[in-house]
Amino acid sequence: MKLQNKKIPEAEFLKIREEVLKSWKTGLDSQLDLDNAVKYLKTVPDYKNFAIKLNQAKANGTTLVQPRAGVPELDVHIKLLNYLEECGADFLPSTVDSYTRQNRYIEAQKGLDESVQIQRALLNGFPVVNHGVTNCKKVFESINVPIEARHGTPDARLLSEIIHASGWTSNEGGGISYNIPYAKSVPLEVSIINWQYCDRLVGYYEERGIKINREPFGPLTGTLVPASISNTIMIVEALLAAEQGVKNITVGYGMGGNLIQDVAAIKALYTQTIEYLEKFNYENMEISTVFHQWMGGFPQDESEAMALIAYSSSVAALSKATKLISKSPHESIGIPTREANGLGVKASKFIVNMLKDQSMADSPELESEINQIKAEVDCLLNAILKVGNGDIAIGIVEAFKQGLIDVPFAPSNCNAGKILPARDNDGKIRILEFGNLAFNDEIKEFHRKKIEERAKSENREISFQLTVDDVYSVSEGKLIGRPKKVRV
Amino acid sequence: MKLQNKKIPEAEFLKIREEVLKSWKTGLDSQLDLDNAVKYLKTVPDYKNFAIKLNQAKANGTTLVQPRAGVPELDVHIKLLNYLEECGADFLPSTVDSYTRQNRYIEAQKGLDESVQIQRALLNGFPVVNHGVTNCKKVFESINVPIEARHGTPDARLLSEIIHASGWTSNEGGGISYNIPYAKSVPLEVSIINWQYCDRLVGYYEERGIKINREPFGPLTGTLVPASISNTIMIVEALLAAEQGVKNITVGYGMGGNLIQDVAAIKALYTQTIEYLEKFNYENMEISTVFHQWMGGFPQDESEAMALIAYSSSVAALSKATKLISKSPHESIGIPTREANGLGVKASKFIVNMLKDQSMADSPELESEINQIKAEVDCLLNAILKVGNGDIAIGIVEAFKQGLIDVPFAPSNCNAGKILPARDNDGKIRILEFGNLAFNDEIKEFHRKKIEERAKSENREISFQLTVDDVYSVSEGKLIGRPKKVRV
Amino acid sequence: MKTIVIGVIGADVHAVGNKIIEYTLNNAGYNVVNIGVLSSQEDFINAAIETNASLILVSSLYGHGEIDCRGMREKCVESGIADILLYVGGNIVVGKQDFGHVEEIFREMGFNRVFAPGTPIDNALGNIQQDLGE
Amino acid sequence: MKTIVIGVIGADVHAVGNKIIEYTLNNAGYNVVNIGVLSSQEDFINAAIETNASLILVSSLYGHGEIDCRGMREKCVESGIADILLYVGGNIVVGKQDFGHVEEIFREMGFNRVFAPGTPIDNALGNIQQDLGE
Numbered sequence A, B: 001m002k003l004q005n006k007k008i009p010e011a012e013f014l015k016i017r018e019e020v021l022k023s024w025k026t027g028l029d030s031q032l033d034l035d036n037a038v039k040y041l042k043t044v045p046d047y048k049n050f051a052i053k054l055n056q057a058k059a060n061g062t063t064l065v066q067p068r069a070g071v072p073e074l075d076v077h078i079k080l081l082n083y084l085e086e087c088g089a090d091f092l093p094s095t096v097d098s099y100t101r102q103n104r105y106i107e108a109q110k111g112l113d114e115s116v117q118i119q120r121a122l123l124n125g126f127p128v129v130n131h132g133v134t135n136c137k138k139v140f141e142s143i144n145v146p147i148e149a150r151h152g153t154p155d156a157r158l159l160s161e162i163i164h165a166s167g168w169t170s171n172e173g174g175g176i177s178y179n180i181p182y183a184k185s186v187p188l189e190v191s192i193i194n195w196q197y198c199d200r201l202v203g204y205y206e207e208r209g210i211k212i213n214r215e216p217f218g219p220l221t222g223t224l225v226p227a228s229i230s231n232t233i234m235i236v237e238a239l240l241a242a243e244q245g246v247k248n249i250t251v252g253y254g255m256g257g258n259l260i261q262d263v264a265a266i267k268a269l270y271t272q273t274i275e276y277l278e279k280f281n282y283e284n285m286e287i288s289t290v291f292h293q294w295m296g297g298f299p300q301d302e303s304e305a306m307a308l309i310a311y312s313s314s315v316a317a318l319s320k321a322t323k324l325i326s327k328s329p330h331e332s333i334g335i336p337t338r339e340a341n342g343l344g345v346k347a348s349k350f351i352v353n354m355l356k357d358q359s360m361a362d363s364p365e366l367e368s369e370i371n372q373i374k375a376e377v378d379c380l381l382n383a384i385l386k387v388g389n390g391d392i393a394i395g396i397v398e399a400f401k402q403g404l405i406d407v408p409f410a411p412s413n414c415n416a417g418k419i420l421p422a423r424d425n426d427g428k429i430r431i432l433e434f435g436n437l438a439f440n441d442e443i444k445e446f447h448r449k450k451i452e453e454r455a456k457s458e459n460r461e462i463s464f465q466l467t468v469d470d471v472y473s474v475s476e477g478k479l480i481g482r483p484k485k486v487r488v
Numbered sequence C, D: 001m002k003t004i005v006i007g008v009i010g011a012d013v014h015a016v017g018n019k020i021i022e023y024t025l026n027n028a029g030y031n032v033v034n035i036g037v038l039s040s041q042e043d044f045i046n047a048a049i050e051t052n053a054s055l056i057l058v059s060s061l062y063g064h065g066e067i068d069c070r071g072m073r074e075k076c077v078e079s080g081i082a083d084i085l086l087y088v089g090g091n092i093v094v095g096k097q098d099f100g101h102v103e104e105i106f107r108e109m110g111f112n113r114v115f116a117p118g119t120p121i122d123n124a125l126g127n128i129q130q131d132l133g134e
């Protein structure tokens, strides 16, 4: 199959589908028959439909909270979700284990079996594919809010089939955002084609009157990702999804740490996503935004972690993001207990409720940061479209190949890995080494100046050490990794 | 003695002093001899001097953290302070018990003795006067940061003598702020005269080259206090203190809950305090600000309380207040354990450190709120000066009598208690019932309009119920006490 | 219309809850006699006698409740209102203590109902109705 | 100059720490062979044999470390590098567990040093120096 940004014809989709369902035994379940699945999805009440609940939140200007959570065993997983719902989670997740993410179902099965046996989780998530539709429906039927699969799977076709047929009305991911940070050697063409399939499935349901939400994964590597780079990828994935018939999309962003830049990023993301969808004539699109609490290394101290969670929540609320993904006070240590996870949800809910009538005041600083991000995104998208001869799918693959777009710290071979980010004197994320990034000279000059200002004020050279210091800084309780003062 | 805003002549001060020292046996300690005290205070190193550390923080633009803490027994109290210092407290407090605050030393002694006996605190603070200079010096010598007495004492003359002679270089309070919220039937003249004495004592030390900080208590009743009212009282107390020779003053403000209003309040407070001190020709004044984390009813849930603590800290950091008073996750229940208190300190420190390079962006909304507060303060101060024929001390007493200035929910008989505050649609604190408050018509009209907007949007009448709902709201996780939706 | 005496005992100046309690009980149809903050046991008892009250509702927020409330029932007995209902609520002891134990201490002092920290007055309306029989 | 093989084991893609470890060990004067994320036991062992490494420094962040590391020492023995130093660190098990117990599990698997969650590589430099004897 040749990659292009073109809706997969239904017949072709159904043909590929046959192969997909054969890739693991749970794919053969008759509940995966599309007519059955459509029938089941039609019974999903509005309050358990992800897309509908998001639309309502957007209309009310509220920010809803969703944790991450997933444990291998069915019963324990259901109890975990019930508990988080009690804590106030507006949306529930099922975070999928890492073997499943790499389609290693045999290892996932081993991990699941042994976890059951020794009564201790050996997997870092809920292996949806191994559990199959019956169990996933049990999960769905045990809760009272919409549920989404959250994973990081370059080939999530079978996974997507199973979750949607089970009433899960949202799927996180995308051909770029679930490859670049989550794989080493999966070609970008392949993951994009796979995700075109996942989007086409949603389009299929959409055509039958079933609303399903899709959520590209904004934070990418979670580590000093410049807003314009993640926003660009969000817009590309939104365009790819829209082409396959997806209507309800939540574009995402992972907190950077500077209040103004974070609010600007969400605002720019929202407007530009809509702008580009309109430019390419996708109609009746429903766009919302998701803000991820700090995605880099967390502080170990639990009260500090709680403080960071609360601070992240206030930024989300002030930015008016539609959804907020919460973390827990155990973040730096390991998968949280359900109690720790619940503490994160409660703290987050408290803040978004408390701040629901407030938003970030318009200011020259905010406006100029929004404009900066927008200009950078336009620049990157122009470059992508250019190398793709107008085809965004071809363009993004080529752009990654040439390093025109580049994600810091990404493990993927498809990523050039040449740019180096660092914070400026306000803590805004800028770029100190551009590699081949498709920024114009004016933008590069702006970044250079900002980084120089900081280096000068710290009396040191511009080097990778700045980046390294900024990777550690938040977990050490600072936003900017200033050189440690040497005591005399 | 007749009240007026006039520096107490040294001879007169020393004469009153003789009486003051006789009011409880610990006053007779020879360590209270002023020459001894001056000698002792001269040994206090800079890093343990409150005023000097505040000046440094202001110069660096950082926000330093101080908890509240006090238990009856000396050893337990010292351990508590050591623990909080380990948690990162930049300044330490000794919160004084409520009997001492009312000069009921006999009851304080009973409470102290029984607490020692049953090994459980029966007093809500550290009874400084009963402990006397020797014990207070032990406290001071056991810690490595500056320490302040925090109380709520209309007549704190003996208390102030004891703490300063023990090396404690800051004293919270003031003739208004430690009467109106803290007493029922102490005449304002009396508490002001008493606090002129406390200020004169600081002036005495100041004349001998010893820097001591004074901190009027900004939050007052902690409950829906309009910023202009508390700021006015802060400025009055700063003027009263300056007249007695105080040079280093930290004016305070208790968080209201709306981000813009809170930042505006701190900014207006700082500028206007300086403005008025200059207007009355007080020279070489060192002014800093203190932001109090949410002072009203706290949520019971500890993760919610932590979230509120963290949110409060971000507001403080963005406002660039010099000091932040932290709360604990036990706030709504009772005096915190030292661990709970430490959690609050750590969370607060984390946030002020993380945000230290950021401040609130200038915006039209912020500017107009600053101007609003300033205009209201000018209006109130004009009225006070007018009824005092230019004497601020006489004026404030008279203004309270006439209700020209009025504090919501205050227990004092000197307070008219006629105004009713409530939030507007952004959560900013406004006034719905003015009583005799000395606002001009334009200002009143502004408040009326704001409250009307809210009432209209909630489809209800303007009444005390708005105020009541807003008193409860934050502890229930909302800023604005909207009417509860009746489910059908 | 039954009469309830309310106030805040001891050296306690927490006035907000007290004002809200007055408002809430008034709305609920009681005759409320509010003696305010910084009130002694005697203040409560005198007010109750003068107004022929059915219930004394003591608030203590600041932590000294245990000391301040001791002997109050005995004083009621001495003053001839032995059977008057006594409630206490607010934050009645210092710190976060096991409430079962705290309740016991105050029950032994002769309080008919003892409320956990943060119980808003609204949640006690049911008890009041029940006890005052209306 | 001693050689250290570093990488992230199993289906784990956490790349940030790995890049920082490379940078830090390089700065500390070692010859670093970085096999990156998503590496199998075999990948580590082959790299160690090829480069005559003194130490294999295994990172596992994602929680499956326990499954992924089992049998690694045995494979080293089979491959003729029985005595090579094996370190493991990161977030090596699922969740917040008692670290004493976790350390035991990995020591029994034959790891010479086992690091608690969040121990930055800088804190292990002393151990490396000591063990590699320089």
Ligand code: B12
Binding pocket: A068, A095, A096, A097, A098, A101, A124, A125, A152, A181, A182, A219, A220, A221, A222, A223, A295, A296, A297, A298, A299, A330, A331, A332, A333, A334, A335, A336, A409, A410, A411, A471, D011, D012, D013, D014, D015, D016, D017, D018, D020, D021, D057, D058, D059, D060, D061, D062, D063, D064, D087, D088, D089, D090, D091, D092, D093, D094, D095, D096, D115, D117, D118, D119, D120, D121, D122, D124
């Ligand atoms: C950023 C991040 C991500 C990014 C990673 C991007 C990328 N490709 O690199 C994304 C978002 C993609 C991600 C995905 C996932 N993550 Co993740 N992630 C993190 C996070 C927040 C920070 C990691 C980081 O970069 N830290 C900064 C670097 C510098 O520190 P470091 O990685 O800890 O490495 C240092 C030290 O550990 C040490 N070190 C590392 N190895 C070794 C070895 C030795 C011998 C020594 C001495 C030292 C040492 O030195 C390094 C440098 O100082 C951590 C939590 C945290 N720490 O706060 C979770 C965390 C590691 N992730 C976790 C999980 C579970 C996942 C997911 C499964 C999704 C999920 N369930 O949430 C997927 C897994 C994908 C996969 N297949 O691997 C868990 C692991 C849980 C556990 N062990 O119980 C953590 C702990 C979060 C949590 N509490 O749930 N993650």
Ligand code: B12
Binding pocket: B068, B095, B096, B097, B098, B101, B124, B125, B152, B181, B182, B219, B220, B221, B222, B223, B295, B296, B297, B298, B299, B330, B331, B332, B333, B334, B335, B336, B409, B410, B411, B471, C011, C012, C013, C014, C015, C016, C017, C018, C020, C021, C057, C058, C059, C060, C061, C062, C063, C064, C087, C088, C089, C090, C091, C092, C093, C094, C095, C096, C115, C117, C118, C119, C120, C121, C122, C124
């Ligand atoms: C605002 C406040 C203040 C203000 C009070 C202003 C004023 N004059 O009213 C100021 C700042 C002056 C203040 C001072 C002090 N305070 Co104060 N304060 C508070 C705070 C934050 C809110 C109280 C409030 O107004 N709540 C809102 C109202 C509506 O609720 P409420 O008071 O709880 O009342 C409701 C219910 O409790 C209930 N209720 C009350 N009484 C009764 C009785 C019955 C029978 C029933 C059924 C119900 C009931 O109904 C009310 C209405 O719904 C509380 C902590 C909290 N709750 O979050 C601490 C708190 C009460 N304060 C406390 C303390 C210790 C003090 C000080 C000693 C200073 C200090 N150490 O920090 C001084 C004491 C001064 C004195 N002599 O009394 C402690 C008490 C500790 C304890 N019991 O262990 C608390 C709990 C904070 C803490 N955790 O340390 N405080």
